[in-house]
Amino acid sequence: MSKKIKTIGVLTSGGDAPGMNAAIRAVVRKALSNGVAVKGIKKGYLGLLNEEIFDMDVGSVSDIIQMGGTILGTARCTEFKNPEVQEKAARICAKHGMDGVIVIGGDGSYRGAQALSHHGVNTIGIPGTIDLDISGTEYTIGFDTAVNTAMQAIDRVRDTSSSHERCSIIEVMGRNAGYIALWCGIASGAEDILIPEKYDFHEQTLINNIINNRKRGKKHHIIINAEGIGHSTSMARRIEAATGVETRATILGYMQRGGSPTCKDRFYGSVMGAYASDILCGGATNRVVSMVDGRITDLDIEEALGRKKSISEYYFEVSKKLNYYEFPKKQNH
Ligand code: ADP
Ligand code: F6P
Numbered sequence: 001m002s003k004k005i006k007t008i009g010v011l012t013s014g015g016d017a018p019g020m021n022a023a024i025r026a027v028v029r030k031a032l033s034n035g036v037a038v039k040g041i042k043k044g045y046l047g048l049l050n051e052e053i054f055d056m057d058v059g060s061v062s063d064i065i066q067m068g069g070t071i072l073g074t075a076r077c078t079e080f081k082n083p084e085v086q087e088k089a090a091r092i093c094a095k096h097g098m099d100g101v102i103v104i105g106g107d108g109s110y111r112g113a114q115a116l117s118h119h120g121v122n123t124i125g126i127p128g129t130i131d132l133d134i135s136g137t138e139y140t141i142g143f144d145t146a147v148n149t150a151m152q153a154i155d156r157v158r159d160t161s162s163s164h165e166r167c168s169i170i171e172v173m174g175r176n177a178g179y180i181a182l183w184c185g186i187a188s189g190a191e192d193i194l195i196p197e198k199y200d201f202h203e204q205t206l207i208n209n210i211i212n213n214r215k216r217g218k219k220h221h222i223i224i225n226a227e228g229i230g231h232s233t234s235m236a237r238r239i240e241a242a243t244g245v246e247t248r249a250t251i252l253g254y255m256q257r258g259g260s261p262t263c264k265d266r267f268y269g270s271v272m273g274a275y276a277s278d279i280l281c282g283g284a285t286n287r288v289v290s291m292v293d294g295r296i297t298d299l300d301i302e303e304a305l306g307r308k309k310s311i312s313e314y315y316f317e318v319s320k321k322l323n324y325y326e327f328p329k330k331q332n333h
Contacts, residue, residue, distance in 0.1 A: 009098040012070040013044035013105035017142025019265030020070040025061035026273025046077040090119035104128040122285035133177035136304030137290035144264040154188040161220040167247040171232040185224035196228030
C-alpha cells in the first residue's frame with residue numbers, strides 16, 4: 001500500500017523556462033486543496049542539499065503566473081549524480097518531513113528525481129525546458145514562449161538585413177536539439193534552417209542558395225542555425241568570402257529563456273502542475289507528467305526517458321520546400 005502523503009516539496013532544476021512559475025503555483029495550490037502541506041526548495045538539487053527549504057502557503061504563489069524565470073531559483077548541480085549525495089538528499093527530505101518531491105525540469109532533472117525515488121522519496125517530474133527535447137512528451141513548458149521570442153527577434157534582424165541587402169545567420173538555443181530552430185525557422189520564413197538532427201548541409205549548398213536567391217532579386221537571406229551546430233560567426237566570415245554578400249551572425253542567447261510566459265506555457269504549466277500534485281498526493285512515485293497524443297497523462301520515468309524523440313520528417317521537408325530558390329523563375333498559374 002502506498003504511504004500517506006502529508007507534505008510534499010517542489011523544486012525547479014536545470015535551465016529555467018517561462019511557465020515554471022505557473023507550474024509551481026498549480027503544484028502548491030492543488031496540494032493545499034488536497035489537504036497536503038507544501039515546502040519550497042530553492043535552487044534545485046543544490047538548494048535541497050543545502051537545506052534551503054521553506055514552508056509555502058496559498059499566498060507564496062500569488063502574482064507569479066505572469067512572471068518569467070522561476071521564483072524558486074534553479075541550478076545545475078553535478079554532484080547530484082553521485083549516489084552518496086543522492087542518499088544524503090533523501091535523508092534531508094525525511095528530516096524536513098517531505099514524503100514526496102515534484103521536480104520541474106528537463107531530462108537531466110528527471111534522472112535526479114529517479115534517483116531520489118530509488119531512495120524512498122516519492123517523486124514526480126514535470127517537463128520544463130525551452131528545448132522541447134524530453135522524450136515521452138510532445139510538449140515541454142517554456143518552448144512556446146522561447147520560440148515566439150526568437151521569432152520576433154528574427155523578424156527584427158530580417159528588417160535590417162533586407163535594408164542592407166545582407167545575409168544573416170541567426171543562432172538559436174536548443175542544446176543538442178533543433179526544435180527551436182525548426183519551429184522559428186519555418187515561422188519566420190527562413191531561407192535555410194540548420195539543425196543537428198539533420199546535419200546534412202554542405203556549406204557550398206548554402207553558398208549556392210544565397211547566390212541563386214540574390215540573382216532572383218531576394219534582398220536578404222536568413223539562415224537559422226541551431227546551437228547544436230554553432231560556429232555562426234566563422235560560418236558568416238566564410239560565406240561572405242565565398243558569395244561576396246555581406247554576412248552577419250547574430251547569436252540570440254539567453255533572451256530566449258526570459259520573458260513573460262505565453263498563454264500556452266501558463267496553461268500547460270498550470271494543468272501539468274495540478275496533475276503532478278494530484279498524482280503525488282495520491283501516492284504515485286517515479287512518474288513524469290507528459291503530453292501524449294495531445295492528452296495530459298503520466299508515464300514511468302524509465303519509460304519516458306527510454307522513448308525515442310525525433311524531429312518530424314514532414315516538418316523538416318516543409319522547411320526545405322517553401323523557399324524562394326526552390327521555384328523556377330516564372331510560375332504558371
Ligand atoms: P535539464 O534538467 O534541463 O536537462 P541538466 O541536464 O543540467 O538540465 O540537469 C539538471 C540537474 O539534474 C543537474 O545539474 C543535476 O543536478 C541533475 N542531474 C542531471 N543528470 C543526472 C543524473 N544522471 N543523475 C542524477 N542527477 C542528475
Ligand atoms: O536547456 C536550456 C538551455 O537554454 C539550452 O538551450 C542551452 O544549451 C543551455 O540551457 C544553456 O545552459 P546554461 O544556462 O547552463 O548556460
